[in-house]
Amino acid sequence: MTASINPYLPILIAFALGLLIAGGATIASFLLGPKKPNPAKLDVYECGVTPVGTARQRLSVKFYLTAILFILFDIETIFLYLWAVLFDELKWFGIIEVALFVGTLIVGYIYILRRGALNWD
């Protein structure tokens, strides 16, 4: 006889326990450590010299591009996972179907490769 509980219950229990452990470590450290604040310790760290400029500077747009391209290829991967579980059932029909899908995306990939969107980052 196998026991059956909702499969998501272990995730909930594990999350609660994990939070307990990580939070407990943080709290324990807070309670157990000495408290001796001084300005040098609490200041921004910049290799020991006084900081130059604020942290409010604009950064490159390459991060945005990387993230957007990640989403699009991630979505493709998810669809491919759907196809992969049904590989045997869908047989060649499925392979051709997915080949068209991946083909279109490879066209997109070649485009971004030649456009230089994947460079210097």
Add this chain to the structure above:
Amino acid sequence: MDLSLLSFIVMGVAAVLLSAVMITRRWPVSAAMVLIGVMTLLAGMFGLLDAHFAAAAQIIVYAGAIMVVFVFVIMLLNLPPEELRYGGVTVGEMILSGLGVVVALLLGTKVGRGFLTTGIEQLGLQSSESAPHLHRSVFAEGENVKNVAASLFVDYLWAFELISFLILAAVIGAVVISKKKGAEHANAA
């Protein structure tokens, strides 16, 4: 009342509350984090509704990719909250948000759903006998992931192929936007 129903209700209420919390945050990063929490709760609710693939995909794609874009953009721009002060509501915005509330209420009631979304009742909420045009209902016996896959690749074949073109358009759009002359604010590599 068993644990599943209780968890579902708790998650639902928490998701609605967190959404309200999200729009009142001072820091955009806080709002993004709260939204990630909402997405995770939604994924949990999908799981409790036996839509296991949707639950996994919600976290991997929505909370793990789309929200990453949100967070990256917010951190890229690095704007302090003072610069994000809202300049006041215009009449147009008030009308649009009112319309949004109306649509939300409609979607929440059965009448509204019937009016706005005919056909959704047949999408997998019944067995294959009553919806014979579906190769396999997503809630049929067996693994949810396989059922979703069967539904996608057999019944919604054209939609699936069109998705690839949608993604291609998005790829090209993203590159064009970020590569416009002068769009590079490269202070650091």
Add this chain to the structure above:
Amino acid sequence: MDATAGALVQFLDSNVGLVSTIGKIAIALVIALQVAPIMVWVERRQAAFIQRRIGPNRVGLFGFKLFGLGQPLADTIKLLFKEDFVPKHVNRFFYILAPIVPAVMGLLAIQGIPLGKEIVVAGHTINLQPVSVNAGFLYLFAMSALGVYGVALAGWSSNNKYALLGGLRASAQMISYELAMGLALLPMVFLYGTLDLQGMVAAQTDSLLFGFLPNWGIFLSPISFVIFVVTMFAETNRLPFDLAEGEAELVAGFLVEYGSMRWSLFFLGEYAMMFTLSALTTCVFLGGYEIPYLPQSQIIAMLTPIVSAEPATWITALIGLGVLIAKVAIFMFLFVQVRFTLPRFRYDQLMRVGWVYMLPVALVNLVVMALIVGILRLT
């Protein structure tokens, strides 16, 4: 006394699912929490041997030096008692939250690993995988996808431009390699026909390849294995991909404003992720907890005449757990070996490898494997 014992047995019997789940999660958590201290010791000793020195060997318990195994214990105690400061300029809530995210996600991800096949206790068969969802190992990907935020938040909340840059770069690196990782495992899904890790381990012990090789993923699709191992290094921010936390550049990158226990929580998460991904690799490519040529069913059959049926499953499960940990240990050793052998990639080189080399290779591998398997199986 008898009545309470009877009531306890009654309670356990009717709540087997819940009790066994808590037990499995507890075991997985204990393993995860031991990985960090043991790996710290392994790293320092192995680094020392590679660099022709000895490494820590003085800290001991009660006079027993034990090759310096007391070092991690001493380190943990020291970190607990160090001053836990919150710098003035940080975003307080997220500064405190940021280390908890990768730690919790690492501890959650390890729950998806099958620790063994199953044990039989008092007539109940218990599957030894703490989290067994329909989506299979997609659960692991989901947890690692969420772990990215810990790094980004740490960098942003530190209000330090180097930390922010380091955090963004580390996050961008992690998501870039997540793609190749997912694509590398795809051929294994249609090779074994399932997303479930227990199913994959079972499929690998079913038959023999070419009559003499175990049906392991590494023989069926070696390129997938190579891609996955390389992306594993990048996902866990380990050398040669550890620019984001590299000590020579950007100081400690996104970690620069963190000290004491918060810093160690990041590393708890990192080591837990290393363990989890190594375990995933063994389950998909190296047959998991099964000994090659000696499946667990055979071991149980051999042991049942000696001890009775149920203890046979317990002993077999222990053996399986030992085998799994031994295989994972190979990868952990590899992690450390590579760390002290290869030089570090520059960031643009790193991203280039991820997008221009790993991704197309993974895609081509997928297409080729699909064609091969299609021809072999469907004609």
